[in-house]
Amino acid sequence: MISRPATPTSLAIFCKVVDNYGDIGICWRLSRQLRREHAIDVTLWVDNLDSFRRLCPAVDPGALVQLVEGVTVRHWCGQGDVFAPTDVADIVIEFFACDIPPGYIDAMASRTPRPVWLNLEGLTAEEWVEGCHTLPSMHPRLPLTKHFFFPGFTARTGGLLGEAGLDAQRRQFQSDAAAKAAFLASLGVTASEMALTKVSLFCYPDAPVAALFQAWQASGRAVVCLVPDGVAKQAVSAFLGADAAAGAAATRGALTVRVLPFVAQPDYDKLLWACDVNFVRGEDSFVRAQWAGKPFVWHIYPQDENLHHVKLRAFLQRYAATLDSLAQFSLAWNGVAGAGGDWAALWQALASDLPRIGQRADDWRGEMAALGGLSSNMLNFASALRSSAQ
Numbered sequence: 163m164i165s166r167p168a169t170p171t172s173l174a175i176f177c178k179v180v181d182n183y184g185d186i187g188i189c190w191r192l193s194r195q196l197r198r199e200h201a202i203d204v205t206l207w208v209d210n211l212d213s214f215r216r217l218c219p220a221v222d223p224g225a226l227v228q229l230v231e232g233v234t235v236r237h238w239c240g241q242g243d244v245f246a247p248t249d250v251a252d253i254v255i256e257f258f259a260c261d262i263p264p265g266y267i268d269a270m271a272s273r274t275p276r277p278v279w280l281n282l283e284g285l286t287a288e289e290w291v292e293g294c295h296t297l298p299s300m301h302p303r304l305p306l307t308k309h310f311f312f313p314g315f316t317a318r319t320g321g322l323l324g325e326a327g328l329d330a331q332r333r334q335f336q337s338d339a340a341a342k343a344a345f346l347a348s349l350g351v352t353a354s355e356m357a358l359t360k361v362s363l364f365c366y367p368d369a370p371v372a373a374l375f376q377a378w379q380a381s382g383r384a385v386v387c388l389v390p391d392g393v394a395k396q397a398v399s400a401f402l403g404a405d406a407a408a409g410a411a412a413t414r415g416a417l418t419v420r421v422l423p424f425v426a427q428p429d430y431d432k433l434l435w436a437c438d439v440n441f442v443r444g445e446d447s448f449v450r451a452q453w454a455g456k457p458f459v460w461h462i463y464p465q466d467e468n469l470h471h472v473k474l475r476a477f478l479q480r481y482a483a484t485l486d487s488l489a490q491f492s493l494a495w496n497g498v499a500g501a502g503g504d505w506a507a508l509w510q511a512l513a514s515d516l517p518r519i520g521q522r523a524d525d526w527r528g529e530m531a532a533l534g535g536l537s538s539n540m541l542n543f544a545s546a547l548r549s550s551a552q
């Protein structure tokens with residue numbers, strides 16, 4: 163038996179950007195947290211530095227290797243496939259089964275001691291996840307075992323990604339009216355808009371945004387909808403009667419739509435904290451909305467054969483079982499057949515229920531925090547594997 167310290171000190175994450183920002187958004191968040199809170203020496207391999215730069219302006223899209231906030235960022239762009247065992251970290255994470263370079267896998271097999279190899283999977287509320295979380299998978303050829311690691315909403319999963327101290331920062335920000343106003347003003351939001359019901363909007367292009375805008379326009383409650391640049395471009399441009407570029411705004415009836423700059427990741431949290439209702443999408447903004455403890459509506463990443471509707475229902479069953487207004491609105495927002503399209507009625511029901519939905523959001527945030535946080539859960543699992551291998 164080879165003896166090795168149980169506590170891992172180095173970690174490599176491999177991230178392929180399939181589309182959008184979620185893949186790198188999650189991998190960057192995890193990398194930063196492991197470095198900052200656990201003093202792990204992290205190398206993040208990522209194949210698309212341009213997407214990364216939108217979330218983190220400090221990234222140099224031309225650099226093969228760079229240090230960003232203490233994390234070594236390597237542009238994963240087919241620069242050869244020869245690795246030595248000394249190149250391999252204590253823990254190797256492949257994100258979403260992204261096929262790490264074969265040469266790196268060979269080097270993992272030759273390394274002493276062998277690394278802990280994890281496949282970090284996507285977030286879903288479906289029950290089967292509990293049975294698959296931490297399952298091993300033997301390599302067909304090499305003496306290596308990969309383990310599946312699932313984020314999730316129960317104690318039998320890896321929990322949700324969230325930084326220590328995030329809640330304290332949120333509370334501090336939300337209790338400081340001047341900080342909130344200064345932040346919104348820095349994005350171009352006017353003082354009169356700040357007094358309205360503030361909604362942030364982040365969704366995929368097929369969301370029924372135009373129909374919801376019509377309902378808001380005609381509703382009795384004045385709404386300002388804050389849309390980061392590039393989101394729902396068609397519907398926003400149609401509403402504005404002009405190109406939806408950052409800084410553009412228009413008011414029709416009870417609705418003001420304002421296009422914001424696409425902000426860096428930490429500022430996106432502040433936007434969620436500052437708004438009354440948040441429309442979020444995919445995985446990472448969905449989780450951030452949960453940490454914000456505010457009412458939110460989720461636009462789920464679309465999948466073939468409407469598989470995503472199963473995932474949506476699984477989440478709503480856990481989260482909104484007693485919140486019919488939110489469940490109905492969410493089903494309709496995601497185009498679930500038969501969920502209805504009377505947006506005036508759907509919004510009216512949701513808006514009247516906001517205090518109850520807000521209470522649920524706050525309770526849920528506490529329940530999720532009690533699961534312990536994905537990065538700590540992952541490190542504990544890796545340490546246990548290393549100990550058992552000694």
Ligand SMILES: Cc1cn([C@H]2C[C@H](O)[C@@H](COP(=O)(O)OP(=O)(O)O[C@H]3O[C@@H](C)[C@H](O)[C@@H](O)[C@H]3O)O2)c(=O)[nH]c1=O
Binds near residue numbers: 180185187425443
């Ligand atoms: C609107 C906005 C978002 N963001 C960040 C928050 C998140 O980290 C990231 C958006 O990621 P998501 O919310 O996950 O949505 P997404 O649609 O960009 O990413 C998706 O990518 C697919 C390939 C995955 O399979 C999906 O599960 C999902 O992750 O962008 C900012 O930093 N600033 C902004 O202004």
